[in-house]
Amino acid sequence: MDDIRLGIVGSGYMGRTYAHCVRDHNEGVELAGVTQGSRAPRLAADFGVEFFPSYEDMLRSENVDAVLLATIHKLHAEQTLAAAGHGKHVLVEKPMMTNVADCDAMIAACREAGVTLSVIHTLRYRGVFARARKLIAAGRIGEVRMVQMNTLWPLRDPGKPWLRDFENGGDILDRCSHSFDMLRFLTGDEPVRLFGTVNAYSAPNWQARNAMAQVHFSRGASAQVWMSHELPEPGFPQMMDFVRVWGEQGMIEAEHFGRLRLATGGKWRDVWEMPEIDFLGNPFEPKRLEAFFVQTQDFVDCLRYGRPPAVSGEDGRAAIQMIEATHLSHRTGAAVELPLPRAAGGHHFDGATVERKRIPG
Numbered sequence: 001m002d003d004i005r006l007g008i009v010g011s012g013y014m015g016r017t018y019a020h021c022v023r024d025h026n027e028g029v030e031l032a033g034v035t036q037g038s039r040a041p042r043l044a045a046d047f048g049v050e051f052f053p054s055y056e057d058m059l060r061s062e063n064v065d066a067v068l069l070a071t072i073h074k075l076h077a078e079q080t081l082a083a084a085g086h087g088k089h090v091l092v093e094k095p096m097m098t099n100v101a102d103c104d105a106m107i108a109a110c111r112e113a114g115v116t117l118s119v120i121h122t123l124r125y126r127g128v129f130a131r132a133r134k135l136i137a138a139g140r141i142g143e144v145r146m147v148q149m150n151t152l153w154p155l156r157d158p159g160k161p162w163l164r165d166f167e168n169g170g171d172i173l174d175r176c177s178h179s180f181d182m183l184r185f186l187t188g189d190e191p192v193r194l195f196g197t198v199n200a201y202s203a204p205n206w207q208a209r210n211a212m213a214q215v216h217f218s219r220g221a222s223a224q225v226w227m228s229h230e231l232p233e234p235g236f237p238q239m240m241d242f243v244r245v246w247g248e249q250g251m252i253e254a255e256h257f258g259r260l261r262l263a264t265g266g267k268w269r270d271v272w273e274m275p276e277i278d279f280l281g282n283p284f285e286p287k288r289l290e291a292f293f294v295q296t297q298d299f300v301d302c303l304r305y306g307r308p309p310a311v312s313g314e315d316g317r318a319a320i321q322m323i324e325a326t327h328l329s330h331r332t333g334a335a336v337e338l339p340l341p342r343a344a345g346g347h348h349f350d351g352a353t354v355e356r357k358r359i360p361g
Contacts, residue, residue, distance in 0.1 A: 003030045005030055005066070008043075009067050011036060012037060016043055019043060021296045024293075026297050032049065066090065068296070073167075077106055084113040094319070095323075098173060098320075124181070124295075127260075129182065132245065135271070141249050143221075143247060145220070146224075146245075147244070148226075149179050149242070150238070175227050180213075180215075180225065181316075187219075198211045210228045211227045212225065240255070240256045242255045250263050250264040259273045259274070
């Protein structure tokens with residue numbers, strides 16, 4: 001079976017991350033080239049692959065089978081539609097897009113073109129969360145009753161200046177796309193009702209640096225998301241994507257870069273702990289890259305063996321719908337039923353109703 005020839009679009013921190021994954025850790029795939037961004041020529045040279053002067057050049061190439069979009073949020077839809085138009089498969093970074101309408105357009109375009117669309121949600125592949133899901137699926141805590149997910153950060157520069165562009169959606173889109181996807185992943189269920197509030201204390205309200213959402217699922221579980229990017233220093237001890245799951249027979253605690261703990265039989269015990277990662281000194285070591293290269297391998301394998309991806313376009317869309325529902329609930333002051341009517345989406349909070357720019361078609 002031929003290797004998949006994958007082009008990377010975007011040359012920043014994540015573009016380099018995926019270049020390491022493909023070259024050093026994945027099988028059945030070759031890095032076919034790099035395009036977009038001021039660092040693209042250097043990234044291509046460092047990995048000994050072709051530099052494409054433009055995205056269109058990459059899409060026209062017969063030496064590229066699929067593209068990985070490691071680009072800013074607002075570009076994901078138009079880049080996906082362009083790829084589908086050239087018959088290229090697409091693996092797109094989260095958030096899938098900034099609104100549900102564009103997610104629908106992406107899914108439809110890829111379906112009509114007969115190409116695969118998958119969305120990167122690496123928290124599913126982190127050691128603590130992947131193991132937590134296995135414990136739940138194995139029935140170790142019984143039916144899930146409640147979930148609490150906290151994503152809490154002190155007020156500091158996130159290193160993403162483009163995130164302050166209105167069209168890229170702000171902090172809640174960037175962070176809660178992870179959080180809401182994780183709720184669906186852990187419960188194995190779909191949300192049916194959401195009540196939420198969003199705000200910002202030190203920035204324009206549209207940036208939505210803080211959010212709280214209460215979510216109810218079809219089988220009866222309830223969940224809460226608490227997200228903030230404005231905590232006073234030093235923040236809480238457990239901040240980044242910390243999850244508590246209460247089941248009918250036990251409980252789970254899981255911290256993104258920390259420990260996984262299980263309570264059954266009236267006692268807590270440690271199940272697994274994430275090895276320490278040196279994000280500054282050695283960011284491309286296997287310990288950090290594992291969640292990324294496990295998902296890129298899934299994408300490669302689904303293309304080689306003709307099976308659906310583990311994280312579909314519909315999964316990516318579901319997280320965006322929950323974000324839109326949070327904004328809509330805040331605006332109306334009422335709980336929102338899910339799925340949203342198609343006309344209800346697209347709201348972005350700035351103290352009034354604002355329709356986000358959408359791609360044509």
